[in-house]
Amino acid sequence: DTGSAAAVPINEVDIAYVTPVTVGTPPQTLMLDLDTGSSDLWVFSSLTPSSQVRGQEIYSPAKSSTSKLLSGHTWSIRYGDGSGSRGTVYTDNFTIGGLEVESQAVQTAQEVSSSFTQEQSLDGLVGLGFSTLNTVRPSSQLTFFDNARPKLDEEVFTADLKYHATGSYDFGFIDRAKYTGNITYTPVQQSPGYWTHSLSGYAVGSGAFQSTQIQGISDTGTTLLYLPTAIVTAYYRQVQGAQNSQYYGGYVFPCSSTLPTFTFGIEGARFTIPASYINYTRISPTSSTCYGGLQSSSGLGINIFGDVALKAAFVVFSGTNPPRIGFGTK
Numbered sequence: 001d002t003g004s005a006a007a008v009p010i011n012e013v014d015i016a017y018v019t020p021v022t023v024g025t026p027p028q029t030l031m032l033d034l035d036t037g038s039s040d041l042w043v044f045s046s047l048t049p050s051s052q053v054r055g056q057e058i059y060s061p062a063k064s065s066t067s068k069l070l071s072g073h074t075w076s077i078r079y080g081d082g083s084g085s086r087g088t089v090y091t092d093n094f095t096i097g098g099l100e101v102e103s104q105a106v107q108t109a110q111e112v113s114s115s116f117t118q119e120q121s122l123d124g125l126v127g128l129g130f131s132t133l134n135t136v137r138p139s140s141q142l143t144f145f146d147n148a149r150p151k152l153d154e155e156v157f158t159a160d161l162k163y164h165a166t167g168s169y170d171f172g173f174i175d176r177a178k179y180t181g182n183i184t185y186t187p188v189q190q191s192p193g194y195w196t197h198s199l200s201g202y203a204v205g206s207g208a209f210q211s212t213q214i215q216g217i218s219d220t221g222t223t224l225l226y227l228p229t230a231i232v233t234a235y236y237r238q239v240q241g242a243q244n245s246q247y248y249g250g251y252v253f254p255c256s257s258t259l260p261t262f263t264f265g266i267e268g269a270r271f272t273i274p275a276s277y278i279n280y281t282r283i284s285p286t287s288s289t290c291y292g293g294l295q296s297s298s299g300l301g302i303n304i305f306g307d308v309a310l311k312a313a314f315v316v317f318s319g320t321n322p323p324r325i326g327f328g329t330k
């Protein structure tokens with residue numbers, strides 16, 4: 001089997017991407033954020049206090065003839081930006097792009113943090129990290145990919161995220177029409193459960209490529225690209241008026257600045273992020289100061305290859321043994 005679904009940016013700066021999914025019988029459609037940086041599938045639900053729901057679609061297990069309570073099971077998750085949610089668990093039929101998993105663990109939110117309440121176009125997340133990261137207790141649950149794996153034509157899913165446009169997620173096949181040349185693969189170290197791999201180096205603008213191993217996680221659920229301070233300062237040194245602002249919590253610069261491109265390596269292949277992806281957003285709608293899509297990872301304990309980097313490539317998440325990740329030019 002295979003599946004293919006849209007990845008729709010939720011606002012005009014691609015702060016996150018959502019994908020239509022269906023849960024239950026008859027199917028209830030929700031827009032969820034497919035997140036390779038976590039492994040919980042949770043949704044706004046009929047169990048979420050109405051004071052915490054603001055325009056989101058909700059899953060009502062009571063309206064599904066195939067829902068089953070996973071009694072005694074709970075979950076609680078905290079994300080890197082401080083947001084979080086917790087609740088109970090049902091199993092039900094779950095489909096993405098025509099690919100169905102019966103009795104998928106669907107984690108129903110009984111509490112969500114304010115940043116989720118405020119984001120009306122995001123109805124929950126589908127974790128596509130390794131199932132070892134799942135927070136359901138007393139027994140952890142499998143991700144949609146792990147459940148779908150036995151029926152997939154190929155043990156892969158792919159991400160084709162786009163700049164200010166709708167891209168796609170495919171399951172079970174690699175669509176040759178979505179990239180040119182070959183996919184370059186590199187090993188994934190699946191501990192502690194992220195898609196952890198190394199970049200082979202980087203270049204700022206037309207500068208020389210610096211060969212250096214940079215370990216981090218490819219995370220479709222993170223908006224920006226977080227790299228070591230030395231690399232980030234070398235980048236913004238090329239930007240007139242750039243500064244690392246304590247006030248804004250990162251590098252800002254005049255919106256009129258000319259930004260260099262940023263190139264990263266995967267083994268011998270090179271992928272260039274256009275300057276426009278790094279001129280991320282105005283710090284406020286009327287401001288002439290802009291916030292960078294490349295920021296320092298110091299203090300995070302990990303480098304994060306988020307959407308700003310991933311949308312510059314066609315990415316293959318391969319669940320083979322051993323797992324690996326592949327990047328193709330598009």
Ligand SMILES: Cc1c(C=O)c(-c2nnc3c4c(C[n+]5cc6c(C)n(C)c(C)c6c(Cl)n5)n(C)c(C)c4cnn23)c(C)n1C
Nearest residue numbers: 015016033037079080081082083119122221222223224300
């Ligand atoms: C260590 C880390 C992160 C690790 O991942 C991280 C981050 N970066 N984007 C996101 C996340 C997103 C993407 N996302 C980011 C958003 C921001 C910055 N704002 C203002 C809104 C309204 C957002 C929405 Cl709706 N969605 N989502 C949905 C979740 C649950 C995230 C969790 N963390 N996160 C940050 C900012 N940091 C420092």
